[in-house]
Amino acid sequence: MKLSAAEYEIMECVWALGRTVSGMDIMRALGQEKGWKQPTVLTFLSRLVEKGLLETEKRGKLRSYTAAMTREAYKNSETRDFLAQLYGGSIQNMVACMADGGGISPEELEALRAWLKERDPQ
Structure with missing residues (x-):
């Protein structure tokens, strides 16, 4: 479940907002600062859904995204993987x-x- 730096930034944004978000919410929060275009943000969101960190629901033409894993659960999982890989657990x-x-x-x-x-x- 390794995340790229950009995917992690999006997850941090979702966790910080603490609610269901849209692609536009992410664009408002990060797009300008990062120089990301809407298709780029939507690609990242799709990848996060595929990786199981976000759940998505379509409402009309719009998609909404909700964190499927808490920040703490993600950090715990990554820490266990890191320890196992580098230090034999x-x-x-x-x-x-x-x-x-x-x-x-x-x-x-x-x-x-x-x-x-x-x-x-x-």
Whole structure:
């Protein structure tokens, strides 16, 4: 269910609006900024329907789109896939890689320790 950067931006827009949207809603929110034309936006929306992230309904000549997955559910799914692909599903391996490679600051490491201790006070 990998999304392109443009598809992810559209999903972020749909999630932020928090309602059923039309292609014109997306055009108003992103089209001008991105320089996208209406056919481009409609292609992205169709792809998101095919990937199962949006549901669509036709009302007369207009199509409306609703998020079929929450932002949190998408992030959880992508995070699990990322961990499985790069770290064999091991959070410990990921954190070790980040810490060894300088990707975690001492403050972030301390915050992680505190968070873990809070989750499991034993």
